[in-house]
Amino acid sequence: MASRTSYTYQKELLIRLKETLEVFREDMSNVARNYKNAVQNLHDNEGLMDETYDEYYVNYLNPTVEVLNSILERIDTEDVAFIEKEINFLSSR
Numbered sequence: 001m002a003s004r005t006s007y008t009y010q011k012e013l014l015i016r017l018k019e020t021l022e023v024f025r026e027d028m029s030n031v032a033r034n035y036k037n038a039v040q041n042l043h044d045n046e047g048l049m050d051e052t053y054d055e056y057y058v059n060y061l062n063p064t065v066e067v068l069n070s071i072l073e074r075i076d077t078e079d080v081a082f083i084e085k086e087i088n089f090l091s092s093r
Contacts, residue, residue: 011090018083025075032068036061 002009039061043053 007090007093011087014083014087014090018080018087021075021079021083025072028068028072028075032065032072036065 002012039048039053039056042048043050
């Protein structure tokens with residue numbers, strides 16, 4: 001086993017972190033999709049009133065999904081990008 005401070009070991013940890021983030025990102029994406037689908041199903045198939053659905057969608061569901069999507073975007077553009085930069089740095093050593 002490589003030393004915990006070796007570049008090789010640190011690179012392995014970063015690769016595992018990136019893989020973990022990818023799984024987390026997919027899970028979070030599924031949460032947003034499932035949330036929207038569940039509310040849509042209550043409206044379309046279970047009879048949730050149009051007025052309630054419309055108000056809920058505009059004032060609650062949509063803003064929540066937007067927050068989730070912004071987190072997903074940050075993971076893609078910031079978190080993963082940082083990890084990849086660090087992996088590339090360690091690979092160049």
